[in-house]
Amino acid sequence: MSQTPVLSPYGLLGKTLGHSYSPAIHKALGNPAYALFERAPHELAQFLAQPDLKGLNVTIPYKQTVMSACQSLSDAAKRIGCVNTMVRQADNSWYGHNTDYDGFIFMLQRANITITGKKVLVLGDGATSHTVHIALEDLGAREIIHLSRKTAPFYEEAPQHAHDTEVIINTTPVGMYPNCPNQLISLADFTNLTGVVDVIYNPYRTALLIEAEQKGIPYSDGLPMLVGQAVAAATLFQKKTFTKEEAERIITQLRQEQENIILIGMPGVGKTTVGEALANRFKRPLIDCDDEFEKRYCHPGEYIATHGEADFREKETVLLQELCKTTGAIIATGGGVVTRPENYASLRQNGRIYWLQRPLTALATDNRPLSQGGLQRLETLYTIRQPLYTAFSQVCVNFTTPDEGANYIEEEYHAHFNS
Numbered sequence: 001m002s003q004t005p006v007l008s009p010y011g012l013l014g015k016t017l018g019h020s021y022s023p024a025i026h027k028a029l030g031n032p033a034y035a036l037f038e039r040a041p042h043e044l045a046q047f048l049a050q051p052d053l054k055g056l057n058v059t060i061p062y063k064q065t066v067m068s069a070c071q072s073l074s075d076a077a078k079r080i081g082c083v084n085t086m087v088r089q090a091d092n093s094w095y096g097h098n099t100d101y102d103g104f105i106f107m108l109q110r111a112n113i114t115i116t117g118k119k120v121l122v123l124g125d126g127a128t129s130h131t132v133h134i135a136l137e138d139l140g141a142r143e144i145i146h147l148s149r150k151t152a153p154f155y156e157e158a159p160q161h162a163h164d165t166e167v168i169i170n171t172t173p174v175g176m177y178p179n180c181p182n183q184l185i186s187l188a189d190f191t192n193l194t195g196v197v198d199v200i201y202n203p204y205r206t207a208l209l210i211e212a213e214q215k216g217i218p219y220s221d222g223l224p225m226l227v228g229q230a231v232a233a234a235t236l237f238q239k240k241t242f243t244k245e246e247a248e249r250i251i252t253q254l255r256q257e258q259e260n261i262i263l264i265g266m267p268g269v270g271k272t273t274v275g276e277a278l279a280n281r282f283k284r285p286l287i288d289c290d291d292e293f294e295k296r297y298c299h300p301g302e303y304i305a306t307h308g309e310a311d312f313r314e315k316e317t318v319l320l321q322e323l324c325k326t327t328g329a330i331i332a333t334g335g336g337v338v339t340r341p342e343n344y345a346s347l348r349q350n351g352r353i354y355w356l357q358r359p360l361t362a363l364a365t366d367n368r369p370l371s372q373g374g375l376q377r378l379e380t381l382y383t384i385r386q387p388l389y390t391a392f393s394q395v396c397v398n399f400t401t402p403d404e405g406a407n408y409i410e411e412e413y414h415a416h417f418n419s
């Protein structure tokens with residue numbers, strides 16, 4: 001009788017592993033036997049000696065440590081100086097490779113960001129930046145500058161490179177959940193950019209990427225790199241090749257599950273009502289920003305009446321920053337979120353923004369202090385806000401009944417991810 005293995009033969013090794021997408025990605029690639037292995041440093045040698053283990057991914061802080069346990073190393077792993085994938089060989093030895101390298105190149109290629117002959121600015125000088133550096137060299141970068149916090153050149157020197165940098169790559173954790181939105185450098189002075197890349201994948205769009213998007217510069221978040229490295233690892237684990245379409249299918253599925261659906265529009269247009277309908281259809285939680293405000297303070301209308309609109313906006317911005325860190329939700333905003341430009345990064349970082357439109361004559365005005373004063377007041381408000389709603393939204397939804405609005409959004413959302 002054969003013995004049941006005590007360990008899953010594949011998995012991710014690290015010291016403390018929070019939520020990881022790796023088991024789900026490997027499952028989608030046909031390997032359900034992929035587990036999370038949290039091990040302390042003193043447990044590593046014994047752990048790696050277990051014969052049941054066939055393949056591992058390795059993360060912080062062991063990417064360098066495990067190199068000495070590998071009897072053979074790929075060229076990329078040697079040059080980068082760290083291993084993120086270990087494969088058990090027929091003679092029981094470990095072969096170490098670095099598939100972050102493959103994932104990074106896959107990410108650039110699918111975003112059509114080319115490197116040959118270009119000047120690249122890399123933010124950060126940690127482990128990931130080493131992988132990025134070797135890949136950039138192999139792709140034929142003309143010049144690679146690493147900005148750092150500890151050694152010169154520093155982040156503050158970014159403007160000196162603004163006129164001729166063609167690609168920017170963030171390898172630091174600045175801007176990562178939960179400290180988001182946040183960014184190390186501004187793109188304002190950069191005039192020659194052909195690509196901006198962030199290895200962060202939570203949030204989907206860091207503040208740096210949102211700035212790139214607003215300037216019309218091609219950009220990529222780090223999810224394709226994560227999926228790309230997993231596909232390269234799965235190729236070694238399962239000894240089979242995967243098509244680009246299989247990688248794309250996984251990226252799309254993760255994005256579709258996570259992107260928030262965000263509703264903006266005039267007070268009384270139906271953000272809360274359509275939000276409720278969408279929450280039912282998508283089986284997602286509804287976050288109503290006005291309700292959340294009321295839980296913390298009092299009804300928004302009452303707050304504006306007693307403290308004034310400026311004070312309300314301050315509080316609303318802070319609250320929005322907190323609420324929009326979430327993923328996979330329906331978010332109904334208060335009608336005035338578009339009046340503060342900084343609210344855009346909060347909404348957009350994990351969200352597709354829908355602007356709800358109905359004729360002003362049909363809008364509810366009860367309990368809404370800014371809508372008091374008849375149609376003329378609403379028209380004045382609309383004149384001010386219309387360009388803001390336009391700038392804040394990806395999709396404009398003209399609708400009559402709440403169901404019609406929800407239908408349109410449901411179809412648009414699925415079409416967007418599956419076209």
Ligand SMILES: Nc1ncnc2c1ncn2[C@@H]1O[C@H](COP(=O)(O)OP(=O)(O)O)[C@@H](O)[C@H]1O
Nearest residue numbers: 266267268269270271272273274364400401402
């Ligand atoms: N499409 C619609 N047609 C008719 N009445 C609507 C529609 N959408 C919402 N309402 C009604 O208008 C009022 C305000 O809707 P609500 O969803 O609270 O708007 P918002 O959140 O945009 O301020 C509610 O009484 C709601 O029942």
Ligand SMILES: O=C(O)C1=C[C@@H](OP(=O)(O)O)[C@@H](O)[C@H](O)C1
Nearest residue numbers: 266267268300301334335336370
């Ligand atoms: O448009 C606005 O400035 C406001 C809209 C309200 O939300 P609704 O749009 O849900 O009415 C509420 O946030 C507050 O009274 C301010």
Ligand SMILES: [Mg+2]
Nearest residue numbers: 271272290332
């Ligand atoms: Mg509402």
